[in-house]
């Protein structure tokens with residue numbers, strides 16, 4: 337195959353202006369709602385990740401594979417609530433379970449049987465014996481880190497540079513950093529992600545590159561020599577916040593060996609991968625068992641719900657009362673009722689077979705477009721998750737992502753999608769999430785929008 341085409345920057349700018357104007361024209365109702373919203377909601381949104389210039393797209397409803405915005409535009413949903421709605425919208429089994437629970441009371445702050453059944457099923461899927469509930473991915477990673485610290489009596493934590501693990505201080509470190517500030521590979525910089533994070537907390541979080549077990553080994557050995565042995569390594573087993581970066585063969589096994597050797601708790605943050613890439617998440621898919629796992633997003637089937645799983649040894653500090661793993665809404669009856677229906681009636685072996693087949697279709701379809709137009713990029717995916725990475729070479733970590741990803745084309749692709757009935761996650765780091773309610777025709781809409789972009793870019 338010949339070298340990929342060199343994209344014309346002026347053409348990208350021209351197409352971006354055209355598509356942005358088209359989107360503004362189609363979403364005037366969102367524009368009006370934004371003007372109203374910003375008077376009371378800060379920046380007009382509930383979470384800063386929902387902000388967008390010149391205004392966010394306000395949604396009205398969702399059903400099956402579709403969402404409708406307030407202007408009445410119907411779109412196939414590949415955003416799926418930042419990867420939470422792998423069940424699709426208003427799935428009958430979830431709707432029924434939640435409605436039934438509503439009749440019998442929605443909150444007690446006392447455990448219910450559904451919570452026990454869900455824990456038993458999570459134990460089976462992840463092969464980890466003990467579980468607790470939380471209400472979000474951030475709570476899951478925050479509590480998991482505290483448990484790891486208590487278990488080991490150590491303060492320092494190690495994370496992967498560029499990985500997002502939620503919005504609490506421990507992990508809002510070394511994410512979204514410009515290429516020039518990443519630092520030396522053996523001594524990556526600990527930098528706060530946004531204001532308001534104490535420097536003393538930032539200093540306790542030490543980043544290492546993904547897919548480089550030897551760099552992790554060297555950094556951990558240095559930390560031990562400096563008298564700062566890590567309590568845990570927290571990582572996504574497959575990175576899902578740089579598009580998708582899969583672990584290279586042998587990498588996770590090596591991380592397991594290093595952490596085991598130094599008595600470090602290995603936490604797999606499966607907030608994105610869990611339930612989306614296999615019944616037992618990345619832990620099952622890649623066959624490496626961590627000491628702890630964190631889940632959220634797809635677990636609650638649209639309700640705020642998360643879980644932490646772990647070995648008997650790590651959960652000892654919770655069971656003996658030395659760590660307070662607590663929360664008024666932990667194990668909320670609506671959340672565990674939804675999770676129970678989700679695990680037993682929706683995310684079944686057939687559902688995973690369907691997702692695998694659809695993703696295969698998406699990846700092959702997108703790759704065929706890339707090959708036909710000779711674009712610099714590649715398609716990559718696993719079960720419900722996938723993306724096109726606009727980079728001439730394979731991205732393996734944050735550094736290569738920052739160096740090679742063509743952010744302008746990623747932004748343009750988002751506009752092409754929105755204008756062609758494809759609702760996608762905004763942001764250059766995101767990927768598609770398929771749902772069990774998607775069809776091959778829905779996927780073809782995505783592939784066709786992508787082909788339209790490829791044709792316009794190269795014509």
Ligand SMILES: Cc1ncc(COP(=O)(O)O)c(C=O)c1O
Nearest residue numbers: 472473474500501502607608632
């Ligand atoms: C890997 C990972 N961990 C944790 C979180 C935080 O989850 P939440 O937004 O539910 O707090 C996210 C959110 O995107 C995530 O992708």
